[in-house]
Amino acid sequence: YSEIDLRWPGENLGFAKAFNLMINRAAGAGAEYFITLNPDMLLEDGALAGLAEAMDNNSELGSATAKVLKWDFVNQKKTDIIDSCGLKLLPGLRFVDFLEGKPSAAGCEGDIIGVSGAAAIYRLSSLEKVKRGEEYFDELMFMYKEDCDLAYRLLLAGFKAKGVDAAVVYHDRSSG
Numbered sequence: 001y002s003e004i005d006l007r008w009p010g011e012n013l014g015f016a017k018a019f020n021l022m023i024n025r026a027a028g029a030g031a032e033y034f035i036t037l038n039p040d041m042l043l044e045d046g047a048l049a050g051l052a053e054a055m056d057n058n059s060e061l062g063s064a065t066a067k068v069l070k071w072d073f074v075n076q077k078k079t080d081i082i083d084s085c086g087l088k089l090l091p092g093l094r095f096v097d098f099l100e101g102k103p104s105a106a107g108c109e110g111d112i113i114g115v116s117g118a119a120a121i122y123r124l125s126s127l128e129k130v131k132r133g134e135e136y137f138d139e140l141m142f143m144y145k146e147d148c149d150l151a152y153r154l155l156l157a158g159f160k161a162k163g164v165d166a167a168v169v170y171h172d173r174s175s176g
Contacts, residue, residue, distance in 0.1 A: 014142035015117065016135070023136050027124050034127070036147075038118045042071055042078070042170040050167030051121040062126035062159025063151070064167075065115035067108040071170035080104040083171045084119075085163040086112030087151050095148040098163065108163030114151020115161050119169045126159045 013021070019036055026034050033055055035048065047066055054064045068083040084097035085108035098112050115122075117137075127136045130153040137146040151161065 014139070016137035016139045016141050016143070016146040019117075019137055020135055020139065023122075023124070023127060024134065027128070031124055034122045034124055036117045036120045036122070037169075038171065040071070040172040041119055044168040044170075047119075047167040047169050048121075050164050054162055054164045054167070055121055055123060058160070058162070060160045061123065061162055062154040062157070063115045063120055063122045064162045064164050065108070065112075065121075066119040066167035066169045067104065067163060067165050068116065068119050068169055068171050069104055071172040073172040078170050082106065082108075083173060084116040085110065086161055087114045087116060087148060089113045089152070093152075095145070095151075108165050110163060112161050112163060113155045115147065117147030117150075118171055119167075120147070123159075126154060126157070130154055130157050130159075 023034050033052060035051065051064050051066060055061055065084065065086045067085060070079045070081045070083045072079050080103055082099045082102045082104055085099045087095050088098045089095060097116060098110060099106050099108065136150065138149050141149065
């Protein structure tokens with residue numbers, strides 16, 4: 001894959017800073033969307049196309065998330081248990097993964113305020129409207145909850161988020 005430009009910065013920059021660098025590169029190249037994926041993801045065929053289609057079909061969306069199911073790392077198998085269908089906001093600014101622990105038959109359609117950065121697609125024009133300085137994700141958050149902060153800023157700016165049942169991925173959260 002010679003078209004892929006890999007650069008090692010010499011240290012672990014953390015989720016927020018590393019993705020900010022990649023988002024800036026994507027924006028500079030004229031991309032319309034940006035996808036975030038954790039390294040411990042397994043994607044079903046068509047998952048990325050499903051996310052892009054959801055964005056193409058709804059200009060109000062600032063972001064969308066795949067139906068993230070749990071990957072059983074120990075037994076090396078897929079499960080039908082939901083890991084995340086996006087983010088819900090509870091009183092006291094407490095963010096939780098929508099439908100976590102429910103069977104996948106529950107589907108990911110529902111009212112969410114944002115997406116989990118584990119498997120998401122963002123409209124770059126929406127990110128541009130909520131970035132602070134040169135940061136889309138807040139770099140004070142090395143990892144964890146930077147996606148909640150961005151989801152909240154996108155919500156406050158009037159952008160919608162959606163869970164996409166047609167985009168299925170598996171996540172091994174055991175290392176987190």
